[in-house]
Amino acid sequence: MKAILTAAAAGLAALAFASLAPAEQPVVIKFSHVVAENTPKGKMANRFKELVEEKTGGSVVVEVYPNSQLFTDDNVLEAMQLGDVQMAAPALSKFSRYTDVLALYDLPFLFDDMAAVDRFQQGEQGQAMLDSMSKKGILGLGYLHNGMKQLSSSKPLRVPADAEGLKFRIMPSEVLEAQFEALDAAPLKKPFSEVFTLLQTKAIDGQENSWSNIYSKKFYEVQPYITETNHGLLDYMVVTSKEFWTGLSDDQRAQVTEALDEAIAYGNQMAEELEVEDRQLIAESGRSEIIELTPEERAQWVDAMKPVWQQFEKEIGPELIQAAYRANDSGDAGPSK
């Protein structure tokens, strides 16, 4: 009798659990990225996880996969369309298969500083670009900063002619390809996860990246020279799939949005700090010489790379390029160039 009662109780409990289970299953956001955890994006993703789980009371949980553990930037967007990953924040140079307009951000020497980037991104055109992939089922939820790119190399690079004939790894962007072709160098599109080994084995001579990526992935240990060119921008778009996003409840969507806004603000703060700190750590390491350019030398890089703008004017749109360029004018000090 006791056994029958116990079995009946167990059956009832199982039934109760089964009827409750669907409602209690948390929504899982897999957030995949390629950089180290001690970077603006790595820190932002970890903070996002904490904030989402706190704000939703655990009804939405975030699993962060750093260091290309789950997907590389080459396949993460396809995985997102298939529902295998829910969020990612690839560099803006990695969306070229999905939209033309984001190529804008790869134009060399477009923005003077991160304040100009913010002014443009928060304006009408910058915000509209977040929607540029919605027809492909990908939604931009916000921009995240890393910083300006520098050129690292096996040879000292002071003037553009020094780069001639060298092999540089680039992200998959035609603008970046044209930028290195303008220097008579050889660009090679390779995933971020392979860069260290390519540099270490001397399969390539150099690469371009932010101070934070050069430090956290130890590129400076295998690149004896880094030229402080600040020639381009390394920035991200936090993206999700339309299907996933519209499947969240209104409350969850609002809570996740709030968490993301806070996490992005924190990530941007980290970007500002790490740009200075990681540069300093590299300088102190003695492993790589940081080459600072004179204004005359820098002008030569601008002259060599800027013709790329014209090459892509039609594809990106001249109005968009002008609007981004005008963001360098803060409004109080007049045009900066």
Ligand code: LMR
């Ligand atoms: C790169 O591929 O060089 C970077 O975009 C990696 C990253 O996400 O910062």
